[in-house]
Amino acid sequence: DAGITQSPRYKITETGRQVTLMCHQTWSHSYMFWYRQDLGHGLRLIYYSAAADITDKGEVPDGYVVSRSKTENFPLTLESATRSQTSVYFCASRGIKETQYFGPGTRLLVL
Amino acid sequence: KQEVTQIPAALSVPEGENLVLNCSFTDSAIYNLQWFRQDPGKGLTSLLLIQSSQREQTSGRLNASLDKSSGRSTLYIAASQPGDSATYLCAGGVGNQFYFGTGTSLTVIP
Numbered sequence: 001d002a003g004i005t006q007s008p009r010y011k012i013t014e015t016g017r018q019v020t021l022m023c024h025q026t027w028s029h030s031y032m033f034w035y036r037q038d039l040g041h042g043l044r045l046i047y048y049s050a051a052a053d054i055t056d057k058g059e060v061p062d063g064y065v066v067s068r069s070k071t072e073n074f075p076l077t078l079e080s081a082t083r084s085q086t087s088v089y090f091c092a093s094r095g096i097k098e099t100q101y102f103g104p105g106t107r108l109l110v111l
Numbered sequence: 112k113q114e115v116t117q118i119p120a121a122l123s124v125p126e127g128e129n130l131v132l133n134c135s136f137t138d139s140a141i142y143n144l145q146w147f148r149q150d151p152g153k154g155l156t157s158l159l160l161i162q163s164s165q166r167e168q169t170s171g172r173l174n175a176s177l178d179k180s181s182g183r184s185t186l187y188i189a190a191s192q193p194g195d196s197a198t199y200l201c202a203g204g205v206g207n208q209f210y211f212g213t214g215t216s217l218t219v220i221p
Contacts, residue, residue, distance in 0.1 A: 033209075040213065041213070042115075042211045042212060042214065043202075043211040044211075045208050045210075048208065050207065056207070058208060059112075092155075098145075098160060098204060100145060100157060100209065101157065102147075102157075103154055105153070
């Protein structure tokens with residue numbers, strides 16, 4: 001089906017490990033976004049991308065790395081996971097008329 | 112930095128009641144405002160998007176308004192139903208970023 005998919009949906013890892021969260025969209029939207037959602041903070045933008053090979057920092061980029069070699073994929077990597085990165089991560093893309101479409105989320109627990 | 116506030120944090124209403132959810136923002140330079148619905152354990156579903164040049168948008172029982180001068184947006188839900196129970200979030204677009212409120216958790220009691 002068309003839309004945005006995220007994988008894995010659930011992930012448990014240990015402090016210091018590298019983790020990559022995957023995001024794939026089928027619409028060929030130019031803009032894609034990564035957010036994290038935490039109680040009391042709402043959704044905060046980590047990184048966004050305006051097109052393939054163009055990425056920029058959001059509000060909370062520290063500890064994260066992104067890449068976008070293809071329009072449809074926008075992976076998010078935690079280079080050395082910390083407990084403070086335990087969160088729910090959402091990928092989104094921006095379509096016509098600026099509407100944002102969200103994936104189902106990845107629940108990450110860092111022990 | 113854009114600050115987005117949603118009050119109240121939680122709201123319970125009996126089925127059939129009309130209700131208004133509030134969203135306020137600090138930066139009037141927003142170019143659009145989007146309302147979302149989030150069900151427990153799920154992603155966000157877009158409900159309505161209002162461009163900065165518009166005053167309101169309607170979809171079925173939902174009506175969203177935007178007043179940039181006062182820094183406010185409202186989401187009006189008519190004839191509420193138990194299926195409307197969810198968390199409603201607003202987000203203001205500034206530049207290439209969207210700034211989200213923390214949401215209003217709505218419970219519609221049958």
